[in-house]
Amino acid sequence: MVRKALGKGLESLLSNDFVPSKHILLELEIDGIIANPYQPRKEFNEESLNELAESIKVEGILQPLLVRKVKDVYQIVAGERRWRAAKKAGLEKVPVLVLEVDDLKLQQIALIENLQREDLAPLEESNAYKNLIDKYGFTQAELAEQIGKKRSTIANMLRLLQLPDQVKKELESGSITVGHAIAVLSVDGLDQQETLSREIINSGMSVREAETAARKMKKTKADKPVPQPGRAYEQLLQKLRNHFKTKVEISSKGHAGKLAFDYYSDDDLNRLIILMGIKIDS
Structure with a gap:
């Protein structure tokens, strides 16, 4: 049964317009299935995959993969982590539900599946939003409506793509959080942003402390005396x-x-x- 609480979530996208009316499950050869080219998640934790593979060896796959047919193969719509773990577990066949979805729905479903599990790294999420906006011409408000997020959330995640490369690395490694990164973006200039990020890491600042440091940095710059003519x-x-x-x-x-x-x-x-x-x- 569809749960209305998810709003524009995965269940909303998988309405009767996209799910075959008979809901017939198939078993497909695992080698006849390919990954989703629009998968926003670029890194899969090996330890977590190994744990899931061990569980699959004992219990099997409890939830079928969602796929669509592309020429002579089946392309994953949702469930790539289960598919990867099933291969590790040595399964030759996996249960699937075949859907008829276009590229837009494919990207939306893959994004929402990861968002609901909170699996995406911040910059993976940012790039996924940017790809949908660039390819389909969504405004931030339209995209927010499509995937059930606040427009301010979309805007802040897109801003992360403006971070200096060094600060992006610090965000990817977990040295700073998204909240820290937003504070860093509030100061002008790449050099100042990198400086603030280093101070956040070295001092172990909370997000609130980082915001205070950013305000002080901006005030110091504003109060800097204008050089007098020589x-x-x-x-x-x-x-x-x-x-x-x-x-x-x-x-x-x-x-x-x-x-x-x-x-x-x-x-x-x-x-x-x-x-x-x-x-x-x-």
């Missing part, structure tokens, strides 16, 4: 004022800026233009 800058400004006999201001930002001259009448403007050596057709 002597050469002041000399240049004075020479310009003496030459053009008017008020001259230079405002700079990094390597760019503005040079402004004041004039007080049309004749004064023409005088400045002549001093600049600009010829205007009469």
Whole structure:
């Protein structure tokens, strides 16, 4: 029976539109089944697979794999972990339920299966969301509705893809959490983000402490005094004022800026233009 509590979960996707009405279970040769190319999970824990394989040797596969037929083979829709463990257990055949699903449903089901078991690593989840958005043109709100997640969750997970490579490695290794990573993203610049991530790890900060450290880092940057013009800058400004006999201001930002001259009448403007050596057709 479909459990409504899952909302847009796996059961919702496996509605009568996609599950054969007769629900006939088949047994297929394990070598005639291939993995899901859209599987968001890239790493399978070997120890966990071995434990499942031992259980399968004793109990068999209690829940059939979901597959779809692609040409002469069957492609996994859900249950790749069971399939891998069954191969380790030496099974020659496995129970399956054949579905008729398109690529979009295939990706959605594979993603939701992993999300419901909380098996995906953070960046695997982020990339799965990005692939669905890029391939099918979903907005974040539409994707959230499709898979039963909050839009803010989708947005935050997608932001993880903006982390510096070093911080991504720290997230993948478990040195920092998703909450830490979001705090890191709140500061500007890759260097500052890497610095904050190192401080989080070295100090063993909680997420709340990391958020506080990020706010302090941003405030320190905002309070940093603007460098005052040097002597050469002041000399240049004075020479310009003496030459053009008017008020001259230079405002700079990094390597760019503005040079402004004041004039007080049309004749004064023409005088400045002549001093600049600009010829205007009469």
